[in-house]
Each structure stands twice: as structure tokens, then as C-alpha cells.
Amino acid sequence: MKYDFDEVIDRRGTYSIKWDSGEQLIRKGLAVRVDDDTIPLFTADMDLACPQPVLEALRRVVDHRIFGYSDCTVVPEYYEAVISWFHRRYGWQIEKDEILYVNGTVEALQIAVEAFTQEGDGIIIQRPVYGPFSGTIDNTHRKLINNQLLEHEGYYTINYEDLEQKARDPQNKMMFLCSPHNPVGRVWTPEELRKIAGICRKNDVLLVVDEIHGDIIRKDVRFYPMAAVADTDPMIICTAVNKTFNLAGLQCSNIIIKDPELRETFRAHAGYRAPTPFAIAALIAAYQECDDWVGQMNDYIDGNIQWVLDFLKERMPKVKCARPEGTYILWMDFRGYGLPAEEIRDRIYNRANVILEAGSVFDPEYAEGYERVCLGTRRSLIQEAFERIARQF
Ligand SMILES: Cc1ncc(COP(=O)(O)O)c(C=O)c1O
Structure with a gap:
């Protein structure tokens, strides 16, 4: 069967960490703003429907x-x-x-x-x-x-x-x-x-x-x-x-x-x-x-990753980012902008209203100025998030 990963599925109100725990994130200092317009691209789960079987x-x-x-x-x-x-x-x-x-x-x-x-x-x-x-x-x-x-x-x-x-x-x-x-x-x-x-x-x-x-x-x-x-x-x-x-x-x-x-x-x-x-x-x-679902999901994720890499190259060439060999995660280096990590976070989390995960979560010593994004979601949401982010840089 052919799966439609472009489908819009509203996850709000489903006990989701990613979509429902905004207030907690702010309390923990992982986000600065959460409202109806926030796009969460953090935590490593997917917004894609599970396989039919x-x-x-x-x-x-x-x-x-x-x-x-x-x-x-x-x-x-x-x-x-x-x-x-x-x-x-x-x-x-x-x-x-x-x-x-x-x-x-x-x-x-x-x-x-x-x-x-x-x-x-x-x-x-x-x-x-x-x-x-x-x-x-x-x-x-x-x-x-x-x-x-x-x-x-x-x-x-x-x-x-x-x-x-x-x-x-x-x-x-x-x-x-x-x-x-x-x-x-x-x-x-x-x-x-x-x-x-x-x-x-x-x-x-x-x-x-x-x-x-x-x-x-x-x-x-x-x-x-x-x-x-x-x-x-x-x-x-x-x-x-x-x-x-x-x-x-x-x-x-x-x-x-x-x-x-x-x-x-x-x-x-x-x-x-x-x-x-x-x-x-x-x-x-x-x-x-569900082998067929995994194959189609991997194809879709490949497409999401390629879309973001092409977008970054064209619109945000100062972001350094290698194509990941596995996972639906991109590890992006924003240090090329020469901005303090706080300013990068303000532009993405507050002004663009997109939640990513700060590099310091993964490496408190050397990853200031990095951001992790999870791309296990519909492409239209990723496109909107990156358009918003690009406008701030
Ligand atoms: C490398 C890695 N290990 C473990 C987990 C969490 O696994 P579990 O939900 O099975 O505890 C994650 C979730 O993001 C992960 O990325």
C-alpha cells in the first residue's frame, strides 16, 4: 500500500511531549515561546501515521x-x-x-x-x-x-x-x-x-x-x-x-x-x-x-533531508551541515553567522517561533551555536519552519 506522509495530522491534545508540553519546555529553559503558531521540530519522534498493519x-x-x-x-x-x-x-x-x-x-x-x-x-x-x-x-x-x-x-x-x-x-x-x-x-x-x-x-x-x-x-x-x-x-x-x-x-x-x-x-x-x-x-x-512502510518512510525522510540541505545551501549558506547517513536528524552549525548562541536562539525560538534543540544539550562544552532539528514530519511543515528561520538571518 502507498502511504501519504504529506497528510496533516493534528497532534495537539494527544499527550504528546512535542506538541503538548510547551509550558514545561519554557520552565526547563528549552523554549522561550509557545503558542498556537509554534512549530516544534525537536524531540525524536515522527508526526507520520503508523503503518496500517x-x-x-x-x-x-x-x-x-x-x-x-x-x-x-x-x-x-x-x-x-x-x-x-x-x-x-x-x-x-x-x-x-x-x-x-x-x-x-x-x-x-x-x-x-x-x-x-x-x-x-x-x-x-x-x-x-x-x-x-x-x-x-x-x-x-x-x-x-x-x-x-x-x-x-x-x-x-x-x-x-x-x-x-x-x-x-x-x-x-x-x-x-x-x-x-x-x-x-x-x-x-x-x-x-x-x-x-x-x-x-x-x-x-x-x-x-x-x-x-x-x-x-x-x-x-x-x-x-x-x-x-x-x-x-x-x-x-x-x-x-x-x-x-x-x-x-x-x-x-x-x-x-x-x-x-x-x-x-x-x-x-x-x-x-x-x-x-x-x-x-x-x-x-x-x-x-511493515517493511514496505519502512522503505517509504525512509524515502520520505531522504526527501525531507535533501530539501533542507538544498534550502540551506541557497538561502542560509552560512549554516554548515553535512548530509546525515542515518536518523531523521540534522545537526546544524550556525557559528558562521558570528552571533552569540543566545541571539541565534532568540531568532529561531522566539522570532521565527520554531522549537529546535540547542547544541549544548548534546555537548555543553563545544556545541554552542549548533542546533538539532528532527525532520520526521510532513514536508510542508519543515518548509514553513525553514522559511521562517531564514527570514531571521
Ligand atoms: C540514541 C537514542 N537512544 C534512545 C532514545 C530513547 O529511546 P527510548 O524511547 O527507547 O527510551 C533516543 C530518543 O531520542 C535516542 O535518540
Whole structure:
């Protein structure tokens, strides 16, 4: 079936963080103005309708009219769907026993930290990176160790020498790898993945790989799951239907841990967790019946990204921005305007009335003057937002 991603769907009044939590954003200092005319292009979910088979599966759950406690461990189709998705799309073989349900990827990061490190231990991340990586480390009283990514003309690579040095410190016990990387949009190559995994294994640093954006990839790029290219167990791989099928509100992540001892320790720390009947039904439909939707969604996102890149080149050439290899995120460098970050924010958030996400959320030290935009929405809204922004510069 052909999906219409240009459809206008009003998300206001649907408990949406992106569309309904404006007042909170202002209180937290993440926005300065919110009214009926505000265009929110922050938080990484999409304004696109879910695939038809997922909607039908959810309707069947509703029509049953009872929503009692549920248990995915008695649903073979749940595991078959996860296994089938990663095998047919990426050649990655997972066994049923290796799959642990957790209600959210950020939750999984926290469980991993608490299960395998002690207070004061170092956890390596690569800034600029998804804010809750830092938040998880701070909340659990671990030490944030930054292996700063290297940037050249908006394209990011890894500083292996620095990574090796940080991994060698016996105080540093874990690494969070974002693959594909939010916000810089890199899809790491097999060589890059193997190098990272090799450094971690050599130095006994437990690798936790967040692959939640792995299915949202440009047409000419290939995503490689870490475990499919680097046979360097032990490691913890976080997968989810949340981003791929726009199901974040159902909070359905599957954590893949091949090493039995590691898996049992993780399970013991996670405690009892079970997906809702909605999440179970949605996951089975999504992973088994929605490849065509994912293909069309990726085409649409490719188009959105290309439109913004062309627009920036023509109308705002001082904004530096590389084409992301994956994710629906653009990481834009506004420093070419030579303006203080506050002034950039005032022009975008207040005068243009568009909410983005400030660079400092991803890297408080080096990303002042950067802004992240999420392009998982209808093109007409993106066009209006960028027209408004361009008028202010
Ligand atoms: C890299 C990354 N990991 C995790 C999450 C959140 O995942 P979840 O909703 O499964 O907790 C996001 C959401 O933006 C993300 O970008």
C-alpha cells in the first residue's frame, strides 16, 4: 500500500511531549515561546501515521476490551518477529533466549550501568551525543568520560588514540556507543565498529550499543548491527521498535545479550518487566508486516533531508551541515553567522517561533551555536519552519 506522509495530522491534545508540553519546555529553559503558531521540530519522534498493519493489530487489542497483565515470554510470535527482522534485514542471527524486553532504551542504559559498574566508575561516551547518555551517567553517580568526536566540514569521525587511552584506564568500565549516531548522523562502518569493539574488549570495557536509529538510513548507506560485524562478546545491544515505526509511546525495547552470565546479571537488575498487550501486538505486526512502510518512510525522510540541505545551501549558506547517513536528524552549525548562541536562539525560538534543540544539550562544552532539528514530519511543515528561520538571518 502507498502511504501519504504529506497528510496533516493534528497532534495537539494527544499527550504528546512535542506538541503538548510547551509550558514545561519554557520552565526547563528549552523554549522561550509557545503558542498556537509554534512549530516544534525537536524531540525524536515522527508526526507520520503508523503503518496500517500496526493500527489493525492495535485495534484488535482494543476490540477485545480487556487489558490485563500481559507476558511476552509466552508469545513465540513476539520472539520470531524480532529474530526475523534482524536476520532478514541485516543477516544478524539472534536466539530467543538472548532477547530481554525492557520498557525503553534509556531504561536499558541505566540498568546496564547499575548492573555492571559501581559509583565513581568511568563510562565513556562520544560527544556531541544524545543528552540522556550524560544524564544516565550523572543520575547514577558514575563519571562521564568524553571521547570527543572529531569534526571536519560537518563530518564526524572517531579519535581512536584518545579512545584507546581512556579505555586503558582501569577506572573506566563501560562505553555507550550511539550507532547510528544521534545527533551527528553517522552510520558507523564495519571497520569503525570493529575498531571500537576491539579497543573495548582489549581493555575490559563493557560495550553498550544503542542501535535504536538503525532502521532509519539513507538509501545509499548500509547499517551494520555491531554484533553482526564484531564477534567481540560480551556486549549489550539495545534495539527498539520505538523510532523505526513511530511507536515511542508504547515503550518497547529489546535488549540483546548473547553472553549468558551477563544476560542473567542484567535480568536480575532489570527485575520484572513486561510489555503491554498493545506493545506485543504492535511489535509483531511491525517487524513482520511493515517493511514496505519502512522503505517509504525512509524515502520520505531522504526527501525531507535533501530539501533542507538544498534550502540551506541557497538561502542560509552560512549554516554548515553535512548530509546525515542515518536518523531523521540534522545537526546544524550556525557559528558562521558570528552571533552569540543566545541571539541565534532568540531568532529561531522566539522570532521565527520554531522549537529546535540547542547544541549544548548534546555537548555543553563545544556545541554552542549548533542546533538539532528532527525532520520526521510532513514536508510542508519543515518548509514553513525553514522559511521562517531564514527570514531571521
Ligand atoms: C540514541 C537514542 N537512544 C534512545 C532514545 C530513547 O529511546 P527510548 O524511547 O527507547 O527510551 C533516543 C530518543 O531520542 C535516542 O535518540
